[in-house]
Ligand SMILES: NC(=O)C1=CN([C@@H]2O[C@H](COP(=O)(O)OP(=O)(O)OC[C@H]3O[C@@H](n4cnc5c(N)ncnc54)[C@H](O)[C@@H]3O)[C@@H](O)[C@H]2O)C=CC1
């Protein structure tokens with residue numbers, strides 16, 4: 001029987017492929033017939049159809065073998081936002097991304113799809129139906145976001161159709177779903193230690209939470225539509241569930257779905273913000289003696305107490321994007337995927 005050869009254009013590399021989003025990307029790409037290389041500093045899972053390359057993206061010599069023969073590279077690697085390590089964010093997200101671009105060009109990769117973040121325009125004040133052409137935040141909410149801005153600028157300005165190298169950035173917001181190590185586990189941890197009693201503000205602020213499969217879908221569409229002279233070249237695209245929901249309703253649905261009580265007492269936004277700021281200053285002074293990772297940071301209070309939802313009309317128009325999984329189904333699937341986080345008694 002003749003074996004059908006996989007077209008060379010279907011070989012890709014997922015940088016950060018061992019992470020939460022990366023792993024979902026890999027599974028969907030394999031399902032769509034791509035030959036997939038994963039590049040990461042750690043091996044997060046096993047897959048018989050995937051080639052794993054371990055290394056640091058800041059080192060071009062580590063990266064090059066993983067990019068060999070690939071036409072598309074997806075760059076979804078980043079230090080965890082909660083690590084709050086300024087030097088590490090700068091090194092990996094900014095300097096490392098320059099290395100990624102250089103290595104892609106050297107290896108002959110034709111398309112680079114960056115996972116950016118909708119937060120690159122967020123300064124801690126309300127954004128309603130935000131468009132991609134809002135200016136980058138002058139005062140980003142944290143170091144992580146500061147370096148996501150530098151990273152996105154670097155990738156978009158590297159778009160070079162003459163040099164046969166095309167780039168695009170996907171800006172998701174509040175990714176959640178099975179195996180997310182961040183949103184649901186942090187929430188459950190806070191609930192277990194009795195910290196999820198308060199609603200910051202009036203609880204009416206709408207926010208985007210985006211199911212991981214929709215984020216993956218947006219990335220794959222971007223890679224497939226990115227062509228010379230297409231309106232995608234060098235542009236950013238919001239990818240959301242297109243169903244903004246009150247932040248505290250989303251939190252409550254996750255908490256009650258896992259058997260915890262929903263927060264019910266209101267605390268004014270400004271009070272929560274200044275308390276978190278004061279707390280982080282105290283922790284900074286104490287850092288030489290004791291290291292604590294606080295649950296309530298000024299950044300989280302800002303995210304929990306303001307409106308921040310984004311339009312994905314540009315993605316609908318130019319990528320043909322439409323969320324594949326609606327919010328209700330996404331929450332259900334997520335809750336079902338965390339049996340070990342259900343409250344026992
Ligand atoms: N989780 C969220 O809500 C959102 C995430 N994003 C972006 O999506 C991307 C993926 O995020 P997640 O999957 O949630 O994070 P994650 O922490 O699960 O995955 C990131 C991966 O990058 C790898 N990595 C970190 N430093 C590296 C280095 N120097 N060399 C090679 N690999 C390295 C890590 O080992 C990890 O596997 C990131 O770029 C993040 O900024 C954007 C918007 C929202």
Ligand SMILES: CC(C)CCC[C@@H](C)[C@H]1CC[C@H]2C3=C(CC[C@]12C)[C@@]1(C)CCC(=O)C[C@@H]1CC3
Nearest residue numbers: 081117119174182183186187190295300303304
């Ligand atoms: C303790 C509570 C007040 C809130 C707990 C939930 C939070 C851990 C999450 C709610 C919104 C999330 C979010 C991100 C991380 C996890 C949350 C703060 C990001 C900062 C992840 C990286 C990004 O690029 C932007 C995200 C915005 C929303």
